[in-house]
Amino acid sequence: MVNARFLLRQVTGAKRQCTVFVLCVALSMITLVSLGSFRESVESSLLRDAQSLHSADIIIKSHSPVPPNLERERAVLKDRREIRSARYWEFYSVVQKPSADASLLCNIKVVEPGYPFYGTVRLASGRPFEKVLSPGSLVVEQALLDRLQLKIGDPLRIGNAVLTVKDVVVQEPDRPVNFFALGPRVFVAAADRDALALIGKGSRIEHVTLVKVTDPPRLEQVASELRAATDNDGRVRVETYKNAGSRVKRFFDNLLFFLNLSGIFTLLLSGFGIQSTLFALLKEQERTIAVMKALGARSRFIIGHFLGLTLILGLFGTVAGLAGSFALQRYLPALFSGLIPAQVTLQVSTSAIFQGMAIGLLVVLLFTALPLYRLKEVKPKAIFGKEETAALWNRSTWIIASLGALFFLSMVLIRLRDLKTGLYFMLSLVSLILISYLLAWVTLHFLKRKQPKNLALRQALKGLFRPHNASLSIMVTLSAAFAVIFAINLVEKNLDATFIESFPPGAPNVFFIDIQPGQREAFGRMIGPGASFYPIIKGNVTAVNEIPLDQAQERKSRGDNLAREMNLTYREYLLPDERIESGETLFRKDWTEPQVSVLDTVVKMHDMKVGDRVSFRVQGLPITARVSSVRTRTSSGFSPFFYFVFQESVLSQAPQTFFAAVRVDKAGISALQNRVVSAFPNVSVIDLTETVTVFGRIMQRLSSIVSFFTSFSVIAGVLIIISSVFATRYARIQEAVYFTILGARRAFVLKVFAAENLVLGLVSGVIALLISQLGSLIICRKGLDMTYVPYLGESLLLLLATTLLVMFVGLAVALPILYQKPVAFLREQSEE
Incomplete structure (x- = not known):
């Protein structure tokens, strides 16, 4: 049975170590509970309000008018009063004051009566939406009135058409996160x-039909009947509110993935940190443990007592972590402001x-297992200060490390919900720690041989x-911790430079879409x-090498995928920022069949190479083309590019x-x-200088969120520094006393x-900088397909900041040691 007096004596005798232990547990609890609660809050809301988020039971989407068979089936179901339906058309267009002195790109939504079936469109006036939006009227966002001074x-x-602004929309149910829009919302009847x-x-144009089922139990049956009427047209998607994807859900899936x-x-x-702190605590209790063994106490008895101590400290850490999680909830709404649905x-x-x-x-049990197990290795002769160096890696160490690896693999799979991604993450994490270990070991091996002339540095x-x-x-x-933070900063800098700060000289900064032939x-x-024109034809990829494309599997991809409707084009030349990566020329003269050149991004989405055959459905007609070349882009940014380029004779x-x-x-x-x-009302004008401003705000907010949660790892690193000082406290006091005695x-x-501490911080920072530069290079070039700039000036500032942080933390913890009086220390030694 664990002795309460013994535990109290251990806690009061090692207050600093116990405090750091509690803080490490609290830090892990804050991270777990805060992220877990955030995920559940968002997911439960999206699930609870799924009908409102989609405004219907069944959602039919297409980028072209729906097939006649589907329209007939909808009409039949409507006549039988099995469903109610309402359509809307969503697109971007430029609106203009009648005086033609001001205009603005807006997100237009033309809605039929009945929209929305679930949820409410809230207006500033408080009046019913369906009463306000009548023929000849408009409902707009306040941003439009402000920018056009209306x-x-x-x-x-x-x-x-010239229509009249009747009211201001405050919130619409199926657009809970509005930072994706390139312009204010405008409702038209x-x-x-x-x-x-x-x-x-x-x-x-996005053609959407919302369907409300009058008999809810028949939801899936009605959805199946509507799907059957699509004639397997890949351009049309029929989904229920239960499985329909949404921009807001995809956004939070990706955000939660990274968090x-x-x-x-x-x-x-x-x-x-928990492990290091417990090692420090047990090191200070080594002579006590040796005395207990000398008096006949068994290792199991001693381990049981210290296990009780760790569990009690873990309980305190848990309570502190829960309190911190509740406190953090007050800050999270401000942190995620503008990114979460209202x-x-x-x-x-x-x-x-x-x-x-x-x-x-x-986590407490796993990371305290090794320090507690090592209590078996403490011998009674440690009473006299005799130390034996145990093998770092033995059978028990390997077993505990293996259990830890299995635990974290399980954690990754549970949290990420993706086996392949989880394995990649574990491999990346192991690689990060292994590289950090090797570089640190090599550096320490080098420093061990050095004998600098400066006495303070040598000591x-x-x-x-x-x-x-x-x-x-x-x-x-x-x-490892600083490498992650450095990499986030470097990737953000490169994203800013590529997409936000400026355009390359001569690059287009205004796009015009929907120009009719x-x-x-x-x-x-x-x-x-000076204007460059690009033809755009809508089409879908249906098969690669006669193997049908798995649409559902493709849509599970976190990035772009081949399941969506593609913008196809035709030309016989390469763009200035393109070059051939595979193949001889853009198109082969010795091939008579239809040919297509693909961008290397497509090859990353789906395995294909020169000579393969890709099948498309273009405006309802099947086309199979042979891959003649693979192109790559030599620059990044908002310059035009196309995944698939055909010969002019094929699509003109x-x-x-x-x-x-x-x-x-x-x-x-x-x-x-x-x-x-004024001259071409149907043409939409996209001002990229405005677009990148919106994109920049999003990037800055996301960066601040990721940096906030990543900063917890730096706190963990700081706690490890503190625990290390505690672990070597006796040796440091001994050194300080001997230095004083020697004058x-x-x-x-x-x-x-x-x-x-300066050496510790500098070496850690340099290793982090090397790893982050390599990691950022891979992420930018391979993951984001853009050029990479190392930003050496900013990197050196990060290195300086981390070095100073480590030095000052280490000094702050070690400072009390300087005031240890030699007489008291020597008297204590003689008494022992």
């Missing part, structure tokens, strides 16, 4: 659709608490190798020389629109947009300790 009751031109003259053949990666990494580092309430969930407590207990280097010093583990932990010549005269007669790109001085963009909208002043001892 007010309620003013007219606004959209396409060929379906009765005015034809008057707009904006929906033409080949236009970039979970960060959380698992922090959990691992917290575990190392109906999501962030709160600590009961299941996340119990799950966090269970995982926290397992500092010797201090790195004092008994039970955790120099290697500190370097590995800090370099008959308008091309007149449009070209208006824009003038297909229904198409044109896309144009031109470089315009920023001051002249607004005037050009007004002229284009050294306190300033000299301070220099020794400062130099030791």
Whole structure:
């Protein structure tokens, strides 16, 4: 039975170590419970409000008018009163003041009566949406009124129609996260659709039909009947609210994916902190343990007592972590402001608490197993200060390490819910730690041989190798943690430079979409020389080498996929920023069958090579083309590019629109947009200078969120530094006393300790910088397909900051040692 007096004596005798232990447990609990609660809050909200998020029971989506068979089936079900339905058409278009002196790209939504079936479109006036949106009227976002300097009751031109602004939309159920939009929302009544003259053949329109089932139990049956009527047209998707994907769900899936990666990494580092702190605590109790063994206590008895101590400290850490999680919930809404749906309430969930407590207990048991097991190796002769160096890796160490690896693999699979991704993450994590370990070991091996002339520095280097010093583990932990944070900063810098800060000289910064074939010549005269035109034909990939594409599997991809409708084009030349990566030329002259050139991005989505055959459905007609070449881009950014490029003879007669790109001085963009909208109302103008501003805000917010959660890993690293100082406290006191006896002043001892921590921080930072540069290079070039800049100036500033952090933390913890009086220490030694 565990002796309560014994436990109390251990806690009061090692307050600092116990405090650090509790903080490590609390840190792991905060990470687990906060991320778990956030995930459950979002997922439960999306599940609970799934019908509202989609505004219907069944959602039919297509980028072209739905097939006649599907329309007939919908009409039949509607006549039988099995369903109610309402359509809407969503697209981007430029709206303009009637005076033609101001215009703005907006997200237009033309809706039929009945929309939405679930949820409510809230208006600033509080009036019912269906009463306000009548023929001839508009409902707009406040941002539109502000930017065009309009007010309620003013007219606004959209396409060929002039309509009146009647109210302001505050919230719509199926658009809970609005930062994806390139412009403010504008609602138009379906009765005015034809008057707009904006929906033409080949236009970039999302056709959506919302269906409400009158008999809910027949939901799946009705959905199946509608799917059967699509005639397997890959352009049409029929989904229920239960399985329909949404932009907001995909966004949070990806965000939670990266936050979970960060959380698992922090959990691992917290575990190392727990282990290091317990080693420090047990090291201070080594003579007590030796006395107990000399008096006949068995190892099992001693291990049981200290296990009780760790469980009690773990309980305190758990309580502190839960308190921190509740406190953090007040900050998370501000952190995620603008990124979470309004109906999501962030709160600590009961299941996340119990799950966090269970995982926290397992982490404590796993990471305290080795220090507790090593108590068997303490011999009674340790009473006299005789130490025996045990083998670092023995059978028990390997067993405990294997159990830890299995535990973290299980954690990864549970949190990420993807076996392949989980294995990749574990491999990356092991590689990160292994590389950090090897570089740190090589560096320490090099430093061990060095004998610098400066006495303080020489003593500092010797201090790195004092008994039970955790120099290697500190370097590995800090370099791994800092490498992740450095990489996040470097990738963010490269994203800013590529997509946000500026355009390459001469690159187009204004795009024009939905130019009809008959308008091309007149449009070209208006824009003038320098504009590049690209034909766009809608199509879907149906098979590769006669193997049908698994649409459902493709859509599970976190990135882009081949299941969506593609923008195909035709030309006989390479763009200035393209080169052939595989194949001889863009198209082969010795092949008579239809040919297609693919971008290397497509090869990453689906395995294909030169000579393979890819099948498409273009405007309902099947086309099979042979891959003639694989292209790659030599620059990144918002320059136009296409995944699939056909020969002109293959697609030139297909229904198409044109896309144009031109470089315009920023001051002249607004005037050009007004002229284009006045002459060609159907043409949408995308000002990329405005687009990148929106993109930049999103990137900064996401970066701050990821950095916030990643900073927990740095805190874990700092706790490991503190625990290392505690583990070597006796040796440090001994050194300080001997220095003093030999005539050294306190300033000299301070220099020794400062130099030791400076070396630790500098080496950890340099290793982190090397790993982060390599990792960022791979992420940017392979993952994001963009050029990479190392940003050496910013990298050196990060290195300086981390070095100073480690040095000051180490000094702050070691400072009390400097005030240890030699007489008291020597008297204590003589008494022992």
